[in-house]
Amino acid sequence: MIRFVLKKLLFIFVSLFVLASATFFLMKAIPGNPFMSEKEIPRAIKEMLEAKYGLNEPIWKQYLTYMNNLLHLDLGMSMKQQYTTVASIIGTGFLYSLQLGIFAIILSIVAGVLLGIIAALNHRKFLDTFTILLAVLGVSIPNFVVAAGLQYFLGVKLRWFDVAGLNDPTDYVLPMIALAVLPAAFIARLTRSSMLEVLTADYIKTARAKGLSGRVILVRHALRNAILPVVTYIGPMTANIITGSVVVEQVFGIGGLGKFFVNSITNRDYTLIMGLTLFYAVILMAARFLTDLAYAFIDPRIKLSSRKEG
């Protein structure tokens, strides 16, 4: 097992290196620089600024410098937000996004799986159709509309919640729902579909014939076998949600990490782009790794080791 984990870690390390290199050159290939603005600054000043950040050096040299700093775990200073390190921007933003994201993830999994099971058990009955309807609306109404709608009706019209900010516990409710709608809808559809397949399988019939209780069959036999695609989806979903959603954070005025994924690129804040990309990748890879571990846990027939299949 230890060897297995070490091997995985090595792979992740190599991947991060490849990712950092690809992103670095991609980012340098697009037009623009951190000092552009509607009012063009004089060339002499611009040159000083470029020299300050080493942007006047050849690309390969900039690359080596960056990679060297990275090896020392130094993500550098933001080029746009003065006196602020990339690490502190990520740290501050991540705290907000994580808080919000965890609740949204729990909500979407609980709601999605429950809805999916209810729908599957009532195949082609009213509850099933109703769940499909909900789930389809969930994936086909964009989340900026959901967020703005929740804000307007529950915040402005009914005044049940504050419009923006994260000052009170109740302030978490609207952004959490807005974040959870789409994943919950998708999870419900996935669960329903695999449950339907599993419920007709022979081992369920056997279990039923053995006289096991409905709940035992449902949880231990059916759900366990049906949950796999949901688990697969939860991996990247978790990475996406806890690193923040641009739309939801903008609408609810939350200082999370989401907006930086867009802003850093718009501003050509090179160090921040790199920092965010790597940070996201680490989280994604960790989530995917845990997903693979979960596979083996759910279905022991799935083998983790990289032994060649016969």
Place this chain on the structure above:
Amino acid sequence: MAGNTETSNPLPLSDVKLTKADFAKLDKSEKKGELVVRESISAWKDAWLRLRSNKYAMVSLVILLLIVLMAIIGQSIAGYDYRSQDLMGTNLKPNTDHWFGTDDLGRDMFARTWMGAGISLQVGLYAALVDLIIGVIMGGIMGYFGGKVDEILNRFCEIMYSIPNMLIVILLIVVMEPSMFTIVLALSITGWISMAWIVRGQIMQLKNQEYVLASRSLGAGAGRILFRHLIPNAMGPIIVTLTMTVPNAIFAEAFLSFLGLGVQSPAASLGTMINDALKAMTIYPWRMLFPAVLISLTMLCFNIFGDGLRDALDPKMKK
């Protein structure tokens, strides 16, 4: 089986005496009992029959066809060009003249909605198709072969998934002109990865099942096992993922427009129209309502039809 054979062997073979008379020719009419009177039904036809009896699916299919038809002819029955502005008649409520009202530049929303539907349907379908093909193949390979192949492809997917999409899109803007091809390309570069992961997980679970072992011991190759046995059995999650891909692509296209790669105004997709109408949602709701309802309706029909299709194709679902 062995129970009473010893004591009772009522007709030992040596005692049997057969004469020619014992073999009489049967009348031809007796053969009719074996005749196949009903036409033989192919699997596809069987599926179609089952689909046809599913009335939800059929209604969905009809609505989908209507939407496609309207996307093609809607503009011409609107009586207005989707581009022509009337600054004296902006933000008009739906009325007998403009059935869906007008937008902020006084353009007919009916014409624009159907024009947008045409664009968005194409974007959604092409993107879904590309995601399906690449995703299923990659996911299948990863899941089936496992080991080093899986490790390397998986890492490749993670890297692709982590590279900021926006950088790639901006680079595409610089080197390419906006067109349907560029849009689908931009959407597909990373779009297939979710599909690949879902398929990979399914295959990893399915490949240890008995029928795969059976097939393998009968000498079936990897390709045959994968495409004849494993992927058909993973169809459920694949279809669900696909139904998610379509709206995803439709809204991602709006983001491409935002960066300058998507459909350029005055043309607009449904996604862009909803985006543009967001700030007016509370005052001129019809500007968002019609495109949003159209997307939702299309997706609903897709889903119900897709479900029906899956049920029809899957013999286990027979009632």
Place this chain on the structure above:
Amino acid sequence: MKLKSTMSTIAAVLAIILVVVGCTPKKEENGTTDTGNAGTATSKVFRMNLSTEPPTLDPAQSQDQVSFTVLNGLYEGLTRKNEAGEVVPGIAEKWDISEDGKTYTFHLRDAKWSNGDPVTAGDFEFSWKRALDPQLKPEPSAYAYQLYYIENAESYNTGGGATVDQVGVKAKDDKTLEVKLNSATPYFLSLMSFQTYFPVHKSVKDNEAWAASASTIISNGPFKMSDWQKSTSIKLVPNDNYYAKDEVKLAGVQFVMVPDSLTELNMYKTDELDWAGKPTGEIPADQIEALRGSNKDEFYQKGIASMYYYLLNTKEKPFTNEKIRKAFSMALTRKDITDKVTKAGEIPAYGLVPPGIKGETEEYRTEVKDDYFTEDLAEAKKLLAEGMQELGVTKLDPIKLTFNTSDNHKRVAQAVAEMWHKNLGVDVEIQNQEWGVFLENRNKLNYQVARAGWGADYNDPMTYIDLFTSKSGNNNTGYASKEYDDLVAKAYAEQDTKKRMELFKQAEKLFMDARAIVPLYYYSDVYLEKPGFKGIFIDYKGDIDYTRGYYEG
């Protein structure tokens, strides 16, 4: 039965979630609850939206409206501007200007920093030289060129040979600051309230990161910073050491950083903000008409000295042809655009210098009418035909109109494209581009028609006229005229206001006749302000001044 148990499970999970959320560290209450919104209290916290985190709060580094808005409360320069845009004494009580207009001697009043230290002439000398320092940390100031009026400033800043001691600013004593200029600059006094000229406390030289947190910002203005939650909010409270603290009536200022304009409006509607809209927020154009009706006592629009225009690439066909350029600027009905598309009360533009900029005695735009051309569709068609003949073409290829992504730019571009199509019969393809891509294309003249906008830096026509000299980095049209450059050079050297205005008039006419740009409109700022707040205003160039605001309920 089963359903019931699942429902109770859901309820339990939700309850747990709420409890856990309740346990997360609670942020400090926003200052509004303690002061309350009830009663006759004259002292209230003023709440507005910055939309985003200020990129910096170091006056020497600041170059954007958001930073300016916060800095205007924290710092005060040698002069201030009143609501009419006139220069009034600030930290300097009075000043003398030499005969040749090149030497300014400022006499400072008794003023203190928020930590009690006196504000001295030496602080200004230190701050200005610091802003010009090419080795400034964390990076050289991008706006240092705002100080280039001062003798040897440019040379020192860009490594042209001058030493720091040669820069023409000197503290004669604690109360007297002498400034030597390159040439007479009539608007120099108005520059004294510009953010790059704000003083900073001398202690900043020992702390590189001083401007990044509330605790290390020492200010000399009406307010001081009490709290800064990164990416979330900034709180200012009155500065007890401010020389005119009696004039500061607000209990404080609370800035939030909400990027979404609809959210901002909703916060205003639910009384979480006292001000919504410009300069650092925005009222969505789609909402303006409705708000004009529903909130008419709180709705304001104020013309500012900024202009919105389209650049024509004079280096690429067909806009190499002057007649075609003229045809395109004549073939628009600007009033329809401002009334029906942008709707914020903008004024159709036919010249280069917007209203609000000072002329000889009144506003320049009042003294010099912008009647350089009229909207004449028949004439436009004729000019287009003639121009095409001169170019030797019978049909124009589709014109490409580019702009950077924004709802408003997109709307205007579509309206303009349709007008050109309808009035001139040319096809116009419009294309929005990502910000960086757009700027790069515009700078490299890789466009046919491109959106542009310009806001005044100081209260003088020069801030616009200077834009289209051949060496200006913001010209971007390919327009280069020796005659124009000469007129601008003369205006720089001229000290007599009347003669300067005459030179500006000539230059503007020369430029407008060449029509390298299509002027569209002079900007107007739209905002909502809660009733009861008084004395808060937007000045001629669009900066908000809340320092003397008060509440009367």
